[in-house]
Amino acid sequence: MPDTRPDTRLTLDLALTIRHDGQGGVADDLDATEGLTRWVRVHPDTLGGVPDGHWQADAVTLAAVRSLRAAVRALFAHAVRPGEPSPADARRLLSVTEALERLNAAAAAVPTVAVLAWPEGGEPMAADRPATAAGPEAVAATLARAAIGFLAGPDRSSLRACHAPRCVRYFLKEHPRQEWCKPSCGNRARVARHHERHRVPQP
Template identity: 40%
Template structure:
């Protein structure tokens, strides 16, 4: 098992659908150093992200993935994340999605057949969950399935790109007045507009 770093993945957790949250593991950081960061560069950062979002996966899948995660798994997760971002960008911009990105999502979805399992919980009760061997592929497959549900369902029409200055995140517009991924980005956008109006 790869142990997540104490500081976590660093990726924002905005409460978006699982596929959008996963796509947002590529994000902008504000501050003295700023810039774009990738939360999927090490097994530890991937493990941290899986730990942070374990409740969004089918029961037991994230834990099973953590138990079998290897450094060689990181590029597969990163490729799926990049494909999700490509599809998100195409949908937001009203463009035709890239066939290669679609192929990556479909391949990841088929990477692990789901096998039902029964296990004893910590409190002695039983829990049913789907898992596959090798375990990390079950999480990869679940992420791809979440992307297929997102892009193939009605919520795809609500997918937006954040309008905050320098932000590269996506979100689902679940309120008519929502225009940013977070309140912080909304505040930065208002401040930037204010300064633009009052220049010179």
């Protein structure tokens, strides 16, 4: 993926914790607290300074993040209309109203303060950080604010659902002819089309 805004990357990464399991089903990288712990540790800078070496997810944080992810994926499905949503979402989407309520409530759970960073030799960067110590709501609040930034920003118009066989991902369309999230999905889709065209009708 090309260089994208931090809110975009974080929000897509959250949505992509639902993925194809390689065997015809759907896997969930956040099905347990250990999975969320691993995921957060990969995103320490983006998650508002959550300590990357010692932080451990608990059941409350896991439930909050999973609830938020369901809202994000419902709003992704809304954003890609009139296209179809990801196959993983087609039968279990929240309503847009409920998704917005969840997203906004999660974002409001932890107040933020503006923080300025100015790395040596770089440009100054402003960011919002939690104003209180990282509690159970902090991770979901940070993710919710990132999702709001993405959904209200310019990258949303490039959001698509990949409909290659066995794929359940969302992606950003990078050029006009792009149909799939990655080349391997395009290959599978072309093979499936070829087989469909040359399938022998059953008597």
